[in-house]
Amino acid sequence: MPMTVTDTDTDTDTAGTAEATGAPQEREHAARARIGAALRGTARRPWLLLAALYLGLVLAWTVAPGVFAHQDPLLTDASRGLRPPGAEHWFGTDNLGRDLYSRVVHGTRTSLVAGLLAVALALVVGSVLGALAGYLGGWIDQVLMRVVEVLIIIPGLLLSLAVVSILGFGTTNVAIAVGIAGIPGFARVVRAEVLRIKGSAYVQAAVTSGRRTPAILLRHIVPNASPPVLVLAALDIGGAVLSIAALSFLGYGAAPPAPELGAMVSQGRDYMSTAWWLTTFPGLTIALVVLSTSRIARALERSGVSS
């Protein structure tokens, strides 16, 4: 994942075409030039590299938390309560003697999976609504876009909270609620893209040659509309993780024993003046996830604009 990011980021058009058309030798040469360019590019942007590395680490935590944290995040041991960070417990222990580092690792997993779920929901539903509105036009467009406008005027956090109050509490419900609040943004962007593409000659040609609407949408419109939409999705991940952490902080997310970053910050509040590590490490982890995703998303955005 991080590798593809740095790759597209510094990929030049000339290298791409040489690779596509050239003989094997040239191709190898082009590939080497490309890797060189990518390395030079990342060296010039140390922050992007750091962001990619951090995100890679966090993704590894998500995929295999057991590999990185050997201690049980739920195991309580009152005799080891509130130990400060040290060699045995990297991030210290909480009031029940649970190892904070493994709670952070497992909590990151919960938060990240929920964030990805929220963005996926917003992306899919928003794209379908936006594509329908943009392609079909007429009253469907009118109705859908009015609904979207109305959803936009309600602040996202408030909308998510209202949805959570119906769905009930829990990490999945919080993710769904945050996803619903993200739908209007995607619907707008996709609709604008579809309107732009709809007028292009190749779509007109497909319509004239008698292709069916679903085929045109899938073959011609979706592939051409996807780059800006995917950039928006990348930009949204950080925001979704933040919102989910905020909702969990307020107490609507994961139920107590399960580790979740926002909930951990909330639990640490009771020991704010004595055990700084309880709030600092989970909070810092969230902040860095948000910073890294936004850093990478902006790099993607910029490379998309230049190509």
Add this chain to the structure above:
Amino acid sequence: MTRYVLVRLVNGLFVLWAALTVSFLVLHLVPGDPVSVMLRGGGGEGAAIDGSLADELRADLGLDRPVHEQYLDFVWQVARLDFGTSFSTGDEVGAVLARALPSTLELAGASLLLALVLGVAAAVAATLLPNAPLRSAVLSATVVGNALPSFWTGIILLQVFSFGLGWFPAYGDGEFDQLVLPAFALALPGVGLLAQVLGRSLRTALAEPYVRTARAKGASRLRAVTVHALRNAAIPAMTLFGLMIGGIVAGAIVTETVFARQGIGRLTADAIGAHDFPVIRALVFLAGALYVLVNLAVDLIYPKVDPRIVLRSA
């Protein structure tokens, strides 16, 4: 001008009606039964529910009637600015809101002012500072400010300035020194966003010929930025500032929880926890009304900042 404002206000009423309808539909169409959620108290999914108790509660709340009847009732109530009584406390929703409003207005006002001052200062600093590393440091700081979870910055501020240095009290509202930390925590994401948007349009404005002319006629760099470029760069930042107001009110939900302030935000969190739908609907209405009014105000200010903008009621 008066005509323009009137047309906009009527439009605003329609938007509000639509917002209420959508919130009504969301509260009724999203799968999930509010009554069973209330009875479980948000606890375990599998908890058993007493059937007769649920029916009684449903009848009490008027949730057993046909949806269209509930909807018409609801619209008629809101038209008279009557938001009913709270499910959880039985108080008038209007009175509950009125009690919580002053504290939040104080907090939101202070943090908007802070966001405005710091945001403009950071944008100007990011364009004007003499050496490049310093400029990019300011720029990075704005990006970081925007990415920090506000509940966490609130706690860090408490740890450092309240428990560590003892400069400010940790909790409570009413006093000025109790306002400083929450206002700052709430303003921080906005500062970052505002500084980035304003900074970008400032740099665009600085490349314009009129700035070069002003510089050629002897204006200092500071004067060129603050007098000539800032006004021309202000429009996108004003739009953003209007949007930020809604965000700050939503952010108050978290900030008031962290600093134990009894305002609209705390009320919202409690209402969600208690599944208190009348209060939630009133809050959505309030947020919608705020959005409509703020946008109108921003639109009315545009021509004052840039005389080329003419207001037309379309």
